[in-house]
Amino acid sequence: MATIDDVARAAGVSVSTVSYALSGKRPISAATRARVERAVRELDYHAHAGARALASSRSDVIALVVPFRPGINVQIIMQFVGGVVTAAREHDHDVLLLTQDDPTGMARVAGSSTADAIVVMDIGSDDPRLPALRALTVPCVLIGVPDDTTGLACVDLDFGAAGRLAVRELARRGHRRIALVGASQEEIAQHANYALRMRDGVRAQAGAEGVDALLVPAAPGFAGGVDAVDKVLAQQPGTTGLVVHNEAALGGVLAGLERRGLRVPEDVSLVAVSPVDIAAALPVPVSTIEVPGMRIGRTAVEMVMARLGGDAVPETRLVTPALLGDESLAAPPVTVTRAAADDRVGA
Amino acid sequence: MATIDDVARAAGVSVSTVSYALSGKRPISAATRARVERAVRELDYHAHAGARALASSRSDVIALVVPFRPGINVQIIMQFVGGVVTAAREHDHDVLLLTQDDPTGMARVAGSSTADAIVVMDIGSDDPRLPALRALTVPCVLIGVPDDTTGLACVDLDFGAAGRLAVRELARRGHRRIALVGASQEEIAQHANYALRMRDGVRAQAGAEGVDALLVPAAPGFAGGVDAVDKVLAQQPGTTGLVVHNEAALGGVLAGLERRGLRVPEDVSLVAVSPVDIAAALPVPVSTIEVPGMRIGRTAVEMVMARLGGDAVPETRLVTPALLGDESLAAPPVTVTRAAADDRVGA
DNA sequence: GTGAAAGCGCTAACAT
DNA sequence: ATGTTAGCGCTTTCAC
Numbered sequence: 001m002a003t004i005d006d007v008a009r010a011a012g013v014s015v016s017t018v019s020y021a022l023s024g025k026r027p028i029s030a031a032t033r034a035r036v037e038r039a040v041r042e043l044d045y046h047a048h049a050g051a052r053a054l055a056s057s058r059s060d061v062i063a064l065v066v067p068f069r070p071g072i073n074v075q076i077i078m079q080f081v082g083g084v085v086t087a088a089r090e091h092d093h094d095v096l097l098l099t100q101d102d103p104t105g106m107a108r109v110a111g112s113s114t115a116d117a118i119v120v121m122d123i124g125s126d127d128p129r130l131p132a133l134r135a136l137t138v139p140c141v142l143i144g145v146p147d148d149t150t151g152l153a154c155v156d157l158d159f160g161a162a163g164r165l166a167v168r169e170l171a172r173r174g175h176r177r178i179a180l181v182g183a184s185q186e187e188i189a190q191h192a193n194y195a196l197r198m199r200d201g202v203r204a205q206a207g208a209e210g211v212d213a214l215l216v217p218a219a220p221g222f223a224g225g226v227d228a229v230d231k232v233l234a235q236q237p238g239t240t241g242l243v244v245h246n247e248a249a250l251g252g253v254l255a256g257l258e259r260r261g262l263r264v265p266e267d268v269s270l271v272a273v274s275p276v277d278i279a280a281a282l283p284v285p286v287s288t289i290e291v292p293g294m295r296i297g298r299t300a301v302e303m304v305m306a307r308l309g310g311d312a313v314p315e316t317r318l319v320t321p322a323l324l325g326d327e328s329l330a331a332p333p334v335t336v337t338r339a340a341a342d343d344r345v346g347a
Numbered sequence: 348m349a350t351i352d353d354v355a356r357a358a359g360v361s362v363s364t365v366s367y368a369l370s371g372k373r374p375i376s377a378a379t380r381a382r383v384e385r386a387v388r389e390l391d392y393h394a395h396a397g398a399r400a401l402a403s404s405r406s407d408v409i410a411l412v413v414p415f416r417p418g419i420n421v422q423i424i425m426q427f428v429g430g431v432v433t434a435a436r437e438h439d440h441d442v443l444l445l446t447q448d449d450p451t452g453m454a455r456v457a458g459s460s461t462a463d464a465i466v467v468m469d470i471g472s473d474d475p476r477l478p479a480l481r482a483l484t485v486p487c488v489l490i491g492v493p494d495d496t497t498g499l500a501c502v503d504l505d506f507g508a509a510g511r512l513a514v515r516e517l518a519r520r521g522h523r524r525i526a527l528v529g530a531s532q533e534e535i536a537q538h539a540n541y542a543l544r545m546r547d548g549v550r551a552q553a554g555a556e557g558v559d560a561l562l563v564p565a566a567p568g569f570a571g572g573v574d575a576v577d578k579v580l581a582q583q584p585g586t587t588g589l590v591v592h593n594e595a596a597l598g599g600v601l602a603g604l605e606r607r608g609l610r611v612p613e614d615v616s617l618v619a620v621s622p623v624d625i626a627a628a629l630p631v632p633v634s635t636i637e638v639p640g641m642r643i644g645r646t647a648v649e650m651v652m653a654r655l656g657g658d659a660v661p662e663t664r665l666v667t668p669a670l671l672g673d674e675s676l677a678a679p680p681v682t683v684t685r686a687a688a689d690d691r692v693g694a
Numbered sequence: 695g696t697g698a699a700a701g702c703g704c705t706a707a708c709a710t
Numbered sequence: 711a712t713g714t715t716a717g718c719g720c721t722t723t724c725a726c
Contacts, residue, residue: 350718350719350720351719351720351721352719362719362720362721363721363722366720366721366722367721367722370721372721372722394719394720395718395719395720397718397719397720398718398719398720398721399719399720399721400720401718401719401720401721402719402720402721402722403720403721403722404721
């Protein structure tokens with residue numbers, strides 16, 4: 001492999017000139033720059049990453065901690081990863097992959113200067129890694145929002161706003177009894193922050209709109225979705241609007257409705273918080289609030305770069321949700337529902 | 348951050364002794380080793396990755412090229428990634444993530460000694476990256492098998508064996524008319540190697556068993572699956588065995604059968620080549636031949652390590668498939684099928 | 695079994 | 711605008 005010395009010799013300049021010509025950190029005459037660039041091209045020169053890191057104390061690498069636990073939504077994960085990698089490359093950084101179940105990984109890559117910064121995905125409300133993250137010697141950005149964000153930089157979808165958005169859309173079409181088919185009992189038990197914020201958003205908007213909102217956790221998988229529909233209709237008969245924040249149960253929810261002869265959206269309106277790919281594999285089109293993984297991943301990298309640049313202080317950034325499509329949204333049926341009765345009274 | 352000098356001073360030995368004590372590359376007395384290890388612990392010493400790479404010409408990093416094109420099966424991708432990262436860590440290597448749509452990425456990380464080796468996923472039969480891969484200055488291992496493997500190291504599931512396995516299981520239960528609902532037209536057009544090998548495996552085994560095998564491509568998504576069922580029954584009435592090698596269409600295939608009143612497995616037996624997670628989200632249990640992503644990822648890393656070790660020559664390794672469960676497998680119905688008629692004649 | 699010291703290839707003062 | 715050079719922190723001969 002060619003070294004910077006080879007390039008300097010070929011271009012007839014000193015090594016520092018080559019270095020500066022390549023980094024742009026000091027003015028170089030057009031002629032010199034051209035000769036350097038030519039030599040670089042002819043020798044196919046690439047600066048040795050280790051040597052550069054040693055001399056400059058910057059590796060130009062961001063570590064990304066990815067969850068591999070079963071039951072995780074891989075679609076979302078991949079979108080985050082894609083966003084992080086793409087954005088990192090735009091800033092001339094590479095991405096090193098760490099897994100969640102390598103507890104020493106973050107300290108190792110930080111301590112060895114393998115990475116300049118760390119992005120951590122899938123942060124829980126009371127994530128056990130929080131102390132370690134606060135103690136890190138390199139800047140870090142969390143995807144997900146813990147309960148206590150002191151000293152931490154975080155990004156996530158604004159799940160509270162997502163919940164409010166979903167309820168608002170149902171309410172303005174006249175639905176008066178709605179239900180949130182939410183995360184599994186386990187996720188709730190683990191205080192999964194997104195689940196709690198979603199729940200609170202649904203509750204708050206339901207309160208503001210004066211509609212009844214039942215909250216039902218759903219086990220992941222087909223059966224979990226079917227069960228959830230049973231529960232909803234048993235505990236709150238006449239429910240006409242469903243918010244499903246559990247992509248693994250989504251297919252089961254639709255099947256459960258169909259088995260009871262309930263059509264979407266004629267009898268029941270539906271908003272899913274889910275990756276679009278999953279929604280696309282369903283028998284009927286479903287209006288979806290997507291977790292914008294790419295966007296969040298990119299934002300995480302922007303925050304990393306800001307912090308590496310020196311300015312920027314830890315902050316929490318919540319990305320505003322948007323509703324895609326209205327195929328599974330309609331007014332509630334005019335017959336049996338209380339909403340219909342209310343409407344008549346109002347008319 | 349503590350340096351090796353700090354450790355040497357704290358332990359009262361020379362830097363070379365620290366280095367050797369840590370690498371084990373030359374014998375160190377137990378007493379000295381203990382003092383070094385103590386100093387390392389107390390100072391929380393981590394060798395500077397760049398300095399190490401510069402001095403040793405080894406970065407202890409493997410680059411992994413991941414496809415992010417839409418329509419890709421993320422479940423499988425994540426499994427590959429998980430296997431690669433886990434295995435790499437067991438060999439004290441880290442994994443750097445590259446995306447497919449960064450065409451200069453591989454040359455860059457190889458040329459700058461950022462990575463010691465490269466693993467490339469999602470290799471097509473006539474992958475455009477093949478020339479670049481052959482020209483690489485570092486060893487590389489492909490996940491997927493191109494048509495011409497000269498000079499290349501490759502790993503993949505043995506899709507031919509998977510096709511034969513699926514047909515054998517159907518045939519030995521008495522099915523005489525089967526169909527492969529396979530990859531999409533696009534994948535076939537792109538000469539996706541796995542699709543071709545699957546097809547050939549199905550054909551070969553069908554020929555050997557003397558059963559009729561119809562080959563039908565399916566567009567991904569729910570509708571694609573429904574369509575495929577229509578095509579199968581139109582082109583080959585009396586089909587009782589289905590091999591579905593298209594996880595995105597799987598839900599649609601089941602729905603298509605149900606709409607025609609065909610039960611699984613009473614009327615139609617089914618074998619899916621799919622990630623188990625997808626199969627689990629389906630309304631009925633489906634016998635599955637899984638692409639063992641973890642295993643393949645691990646194997647890729649073993650091959651990388653062998654090549655970094657000097658021994659080992661490029662080779663292609665095909666992982667043997669296994670069938671999980673038999674819930675969607677049964678004998679064909681005794682009434683209308685030709686299989687039943689044959690049986691009676693034979694009896 | 696241990697130490698001294700010569701690089702590895704680059705960056706960034708400090709020159710001019 | 712360009713050149714000289716002292717490190718960056720480690721590995722690995724070579725020497726004892």
